[in-house]
């Protein structure tokens with residue numbers, strides 16, 4: 579176990595923690611002294627049921643290392659499922675300090691071919707899957723706060739470059755991840771009064787979700803540092819989950835390998851205001867001038 583147990587005594591839920599980045603978070607939180615609820619319903623990459631139980635396997639790994647963990651197999655986007663997940667943390671470990679929203683799957687397709695079911699399923703698992711767990715967790719924390727018990731809690735959401743910059747072939751996923759970025763801002767503004775911070779990460783790591791995207795980075799470098807290992811994402815998430823991050827809220831961090839970056843979100847840019855309504859035909863040169871003066875957009879992934 580880690581000697582720097584910056585989350586000692588804290589109870590942490592990590593959703594989608596049976597595999598990939600979520601599994602790395604669960605193990606890293608346990609190593610930092612936290613008691614972990616390992617949520618995962620064991621779905622395939624496209625969200626289909628598999629009958630697999632990866633959450634139980636991660637719990638066994640944590641216990642083998644001397645840590646405390648319990649498995650949860652609920653669907654994070656199901657209203658009652660999310661409620662059971664939060665309640666399980668409280669019933670098992672006596673409370674909840676950190677919620678890491680990470681679960682999700684992809685159904686990639688160009689927008690021209692994207693079906694209604696593919697849209698609904700991906701928006702549901704990511705965007706609703708973040709809202710449902712946050713909603714039940716904040717209800718618990720508000721109750722604690724109103725009862726006069728100290729709350730020093732954290733929510734860490736998982737967005738993506740696909741949401742922040744756009745990604746060809748991922749219109750459904752990118753929209754959900756942009757929604758999570760927006761939800762993080764509103765939640766951080768609303769939850770501060772209860773002692774809860776809300777931040778988000780946009781990670782990049784090699785998992786089954788990105789095996790093909792990062793195919794050219796599959797080879798392990800000679801020096802032993804695997805820049806695309808999911809374990810590289812977790813130290814920042816564990817720090818954000820600790821008491822040390824109390825002053826940080828409403829932020830988006832891009833994380834990959836040894837790099838941590840603070841993302842600059844939508845902000846008010848160059849403007850012109852003549853104090854009266856424009857006619858459409860007047861606006862060509864006005865928009866051209868704004869574009870000339872403003873920041874160019876980031877390139878869309880895959881464009």
Ligand SMILES: NC(=O)c1ccc[n+]([C@@H]2O[C@H](COP(=O)([O-])OP(=O)(O)OC[C@H]3O[C@@H](n4cnc5c(N)ncnc54)[C@H](O)[C@@H]3O)[C@@H](O)[C@H]2O)c1
Pocket residue numbers: 593594595596597598599600617618619620621622623625632652653654655680681682683703707736737738739780781782783784785786787788
């Ligand atoms: N891998 C990357 O480079 C990358 C980049 C940007 C964002 N992300 C995001 O990081 C998160 C983790 O992705 P990953 O790459 O580790 O993928 P992954 O497929 O390895 O892990 C996702 C896990 O979520 C679980 N899951 C899916 N739907 C669920 C549900 N409804 N309830 C509970 N569990 C569910 C799956 O069973 C799976 O174990 C996702 O939100 C993903 O969109 C990943």
